[in-house]
Amino acid sequence: KQEVTQIPAALSVPEGENxxxxxxxxxxxxxxxxxxxxxxxxxxxxxxxxxxxxxxQTSGRLNASLxxxxxxxxxxxxxxxxxxxxxxxxxxxxxxxxxxxxxxxxTRLQVQP
Amino acid sequence: DAGVTQSPTHLxxxxxxxxxxxxxxxxxxxxxxxxxxxxxxxxxxxFQYYEKEERGRGNFxxxxxxxxxPNYSSELNVNALLLGDSALYLCASSLDPGASExxxxxxxxxxxxx
Numbered sequence: 001k002q003e004v005t006q007i008p009a010a011l012s013v014p015e016g017e018n019x020x021x022x023x024x025x026x027x028x029x030x031x032x033x034x035x036x037x038x039x040x041x042x043x044x045x046x047x048x049x050x051x052x053x054x055x056x057q058t059s060g061r062l063n064a065s066l067x068x069x070x071x072x073x074x075x076x077x078x079x080x081x082x083x084x085x086x087x088x089x090x091x092x093x094x095x096x097x098x099x100x101x102x103x104x105x106x107t108r109l110q111v112q113p
Numbered sequence: 114d115a116g117v118t119q120s121p122t123h124l125x126x127x128x129x130x131x132x133x134x135x136x137x138x139x140x141x142x143x144x145x146x147x148x149x150x151x152x153x154x155x156x157x158x159x160f161q162y163y164e165k166e167e168r169g170r171g172n173f174x175x176x177x178x179x180x181x182x183p184n185y186s187s188e189l190n191v192n193a194l195l196l197g198d199s200a201l202y203l204c205a206s207s208l209d210p211g212a213s214e215x216x217x218x219x220x221x222x223x224x225x226x227x
Binding site: 004034036041042043044045046049089091100101102103104105106 | 117119153154155156157161169171216217218221
């Protein structure tokens, strides 16, 4: 059974810092990995999707890497802003079974102005 | 273009009641999935539908059921509500159920069971 863990559970940083969010998964037989942002009580906004054959994806100040063999992904946020405050969720789509997304519990980020 | 729309946005029910949640996918998307998110946790997969057929089911009791209509919209039904069913219910759509497809999520329905 696939399990996804995100560390840290919560993070508070001053504005302007570069930061890294971590995601690990137990079964390396994945099809892809997706990072989402969730604001309180709201739905999920897709940030980056990395296929299993890719090593990284970039969008603006965001960069996500994937090391499938070690079961790890990182989301790098450059020059953080107060508007980045949200919960960041990592989800993997397994290459076997029903191929639904398996989510981690998220990292709650607070960027202080 | 409209994104994934869900209704209602909030709902309060009592134990034992029945609830129906609705979802309209992005125009052109034929696959709809349902997820349950309990406070403080990541979403958990409930169902996936494509072309009106169930393509996947998560580890949820038979009290949970769903269907997809010819216009690709979907309903999630939950019978005999329990306190533990209180959660944010999220609907996601994609062009097809292929594993490479990116999912687009709605804003969810917040269900409170008293």
